[in-house]
Amino acid sequence: MKVLVLTNSISGIVQFRLDLMRSMTAEGYSVLISCPQEYRYEHYESILKKEGCSVIRCDFARHGMNPVKELRLLASYRRLMKKERPGAVLTYTIKPNVYGGMAAAGLGIPCIGNVTGLGVAIENPGLLRKVTLFLYKAGFRKAERVFFQNSENRDFFVKEGIIDKSLTSVLPGSGVDLMEHTYRPYPEGDGIKLLYIGRQTKDKGYGELVRAAMIVKKKRPETEFISLGLCEDEFREEHDRLRASEWIREEGFKEDVRPYIEDCSALILPSYHEGMSNVLLEAAAAGRPVIATDVPGCRETYVDNVTGFSCRKGDPDSLAAAIEKLIALTREEREEMGKKGRKYVEEHFDRKKVTESYMTELRRMPQ
Secondary structure: OEEEEEOOOHHHHHHHOHHHHHHHHHOOOEEEEEEOOOOOHHHHHHHHHHOOOEEEEOOOOOOOOOHHHHHHHHHHHHHHHHHHOOOEEEEEOHHHHHHHHHHHHHHOOOEEEEEOOOOHHHHOOOHHHHHHHHHHHHHOOOOOEEEEOOHHHHHHHHHOOOOOHHHEEEOOOOOEOOOOOOOOOOOOOOOOEEEEEOOEOHHHOHHHHHHHHHHHHHHOOOOEEEEEOOEOHHHHHHHHHOOHHHHOEEEEOOOOOHHHHHHOOEEEEOOOOOOOOHHHHHHHHOOOOEEEEOOOOOHHHOOEOOOEEEEOOOOHHHHHHHHHHHHHOOHHHHHHHHHHHHHHHHHHOEHHHHHHHHHHHHHOOOO
16 A cells, blocks of 8 residues: 655654654555655655655645645645555645645545644634634544644644544654664763754744843853754844854754763753654653753653753743753752653653554555
8 A cells, every 4th residue: 555645844754753654664555755845855865765765845835824825735735646546645744734634535535644733823813823723624624543742732623623532642742762862871070061952943932042041151151052953034033133142052953963962961942832842852862851841742751850840931030940950950860860751751752652553543444
């Protein structure tokens, strides 16, 4: 059977779902991945082809809602499905979920969706939220199964009448590959290096991180803040106004973040919303404490005051206070926190569980 995977990010497939792609090809499924052009597209394409997958480029804007462009994407998905005749469609992220789901429903093709987070369009009340929920309902109207990465997101969709609860399942995010992200000895010495990994943008809490770094470094100038990731265009003005690079050492995008996680004292993610944060899981798997907002998709990845510290969303003072709590610990106490974090992800977030959930659904379908 041919399985068509629709996504807005080829890098996301390689980084978080490669185990599923391997499992499908190993069981004899023909896997075709449709995704838009992005940074290092050819590199990720070559990795997927080595795993026996086919890749077809389908460009669209990840953000925005231009009616003409949205209809073009829907038509493009319909043409692709008519041509390839997949036995099942897997969709990730909002536009593939919505328009891929619509196309599959119209053609009678079984579809499995995955809501990786609510996103800004739904988090903020208003017309855009109503339109987005209407589109989701249309996209999921004939879905075989919709996976969610946290129970709060699932309950919200059920309450809004978008999907029947019986057709949903909650996964531990994308899980974490415990063989790739192994436990690493905690850094020696008493110096504090605090690592952020992600897009530099408002909804990831980067502005709060910069402000918290200002507060902390005025008291403890020896504390290091390191950021891995690129600045989004819409955040550039705020980034420069805050003089972010004066307070945080910005290293840019890195393909392999593991050496940076190994070298850090803790990982920070002050995000406004997540489906399930992969970077928090990867840091905990390496044995590093985390500091993160108490929001769905973050709070599930740590145990407050045991494997990390929580802070309030959009509150740089709360974030600074959490950082200072971590700094006040001895090196041995931080190391023990990290060990407990590793054990926690082993028990709850093994990626093998996510892969098996998908394979179970696929095996139920007519071959």
